[in-house]
Amino acid sequence: MIAIVGNGLAAISLAKSFLENKIDFHLYDDCNKNNASSISSGIVNPVSGRNFVVNPYYDVFLEAALNFYRIEDQPYIEPIKVYRKLAHDFQAAHLSENTFDNQRFIRFKTKDIIEILGCYQIRVNPFIEAIKQTINQRVITLKIEDFWQSIQISPHTTIQIGDYRYDKVIFAEGIAVLNNPYFKDLLYNANRGEILLLEDKGQNLDHVYHHGKFICPYEAKIWLGSSFDKVSATTKVKTKENYDLLVQHIDQLFLNNSPPKEHIIGHFGAFRTTTWDRMPIIGSHLSDKRLWVFNGFGAKGTSMIPYFTSQLTQALISDKPIDSYASIERCYIKLGKITKPPKFKKRN
Numbered sequence: 001m002i003a004i005v006g007n008g009l010a011a012i013s014l015a016k017s018f019l020e021n022k023i024d025f026h027l028y029d030d031c032n033k034n035n036a037s038s039i040s041s042g043i044v045n046p047v048s049g050r051n052f053v054v055n056p057y058y059d060v061f062l063e064a065a066l067n068f069y070r071i072e073d074q075p076y077i078e079p080i081k082v083y084r085k086l087a088h089d090f091q092a093a094h095l096s097e098n099t100f101d102n103q104r105f106i107r108f109k110t111k112d113i114i115e116i117l118g119c120y121q122i123r124v125n126p127f128i129e130a131i132k133q134t135i136n137q138r139v140i141t142l143k144i145e146d147f148w149q150s151i152q153i154s155p156h157t158t159i160q161i162g163d164y165r166y167d168k169v170i171f172a173e174g175i176a177v178l179n180n181p182y183f184k185d186l187l188y189n190a191n192r193g194e195i196l197l198l199e200d201k202g203q204n205l206d207h208v209y210h211h212g213k214f215i216c217p218y219e220a221k222i223w224l225g226s227s228f229d230k231v232s233a234t235t236k237v238k239t240k241e242n243y244d245l246l247v248q249h250i251d252q253l254f255l256n257n258s259p260p261k262e263h264i265i266g267h268f269g270a271f272r273t274t275t276w277d278r279m280p281i282i283g284s285h286l287s288d289k290r291l292w293v294f295n296g297f298g299a300k301g302t303s304m305i306p307y308f309t310s311q312l313t314q315a316l317i318s319d320k321p322i323d324s325y326a327s328i329e330r331c332y333i334k335l336g337k338i339t340k341p342p343k344f345k346k347r348n
């Protein structure tokens with residue numbers, strides 16, 4: 001029996017996979033809805049950053065996502081058109097000179113607007129709610145403080161949480177990992193993202209438009225975001241500065257069709273859990289193999305979680321190692337807690 005801790009996309013995805021693979025589990029839900037998953041725009045995009053870097057793992061992540069984000073016959077993932085305004089002439093020059101991968105994913109729409117090909121959008125909240133309904137018998141509601149008071153982890157026995165005993169606990173707790181006594185010293189950081197939600201009154205937005213910030217359709221509304229602030233997780237999750245900054249982007253993002261400020265329905269913020277190399281940190285604790293962590297999905301969680309959910313499930317079922325670029329081992333190596341395994345030369 002396994003305990004999954006968390007209620008965001010990472011924890012819910014593990015629950016879906018465990019159900020499909022007949023792994024017995026409970027999911028510990030603190031009922032917090034102000035998390036990264038709840039305000040994610042859910043875009044799966046092969047290209048990111050100012051330099052249009054192509055994600056080398058995009059094909060495998062996308063294939064996993066296309067299979068994963070469906071429940072029975074209902075898809076929660078759809079293709080979406082993504083347009084991006086180039087910030088400066090040098091970006092256009094950089095792109096036209098660039099490599100094979102850019103040709104695969106980028107097409108010039110006008111001199112200074114490109115279309116990024118191969119993008120999708122996931123309806124994150126409806127997906128989470130639908131999974132929660134299918135697992136509701138297995139959900140245990142407990143506030144974070146009560147969870148930490150209830151858990152008893154003594155060596156060589158099963159782990160106890162309240163009245164239940166578990167062979168393993170998997171922490172998929174988003175930014176709360178920074179307070180987890182077993183995993184807080186891993187190299188996770190906080191990154192604050194703030195967004196605005198606006199009413200869609202006549203814009204009928206059906207694509208992503210990126211110019212500094214971006215807009216996209218979101219549950220019959222318009223999502224505008226986001227900030228990307230490296231801050232401490234103890235700072236405020238919403239700030240007036242970022243609200244003002246996002247509002248300033250409205251005119252340039254909506255071109256000639258700007259909604260009035262009264263159409264702003266809400267301003268939301270959440271912390272993403274990031275890592276130094278933008279890859280998640282997944283695996284079991286150095287000295288207690290019953291404790292696992294599934295975290296660090298940063299700004300790409302909706303894209304990466306399906307692939308790594310499958311990896312973690314396979315690691316539990318058949319001891320298959322997690323890909324080294326996402327494994328907890330690379331973090332323990334970086335921290336000097338274990339040494340790098342020697343590379344053996346292949347014999348001819």
Ligand SMILES: Cc1cc2nc3c(=O)[nH]c(=O)nc-3n(C[C@H](O)[C@H](O)[C@H](O)COP(=O)(O)OP(=O)(O)OC[C@H]3O[C@@H](n4cnc5c(N)ncnc54)[C@H](O)[C@@H]3O)c2cc1C
Binds near residue numbers: 295
């Ligand atoms: C503004 C914004 C936009 C984004 N846009 C995109 C995008 O377009 N594409 C993309 O791929 N990714 C995007 N992301 C990233 C993606 O949303 C995240 O990587 C992903 O949602 C992280 O999911 P998570 O479950 O790890 O964390 P979270 O969603 O933060 O969930 C963790 C949950 O666990 C709960 N928890 C913690 N401790 C306990 C406990 N002891 N017991 C029970 N529950 C506990 C927390 O309260 C929290 O609700 C975006 C993120 C943000 C903030």
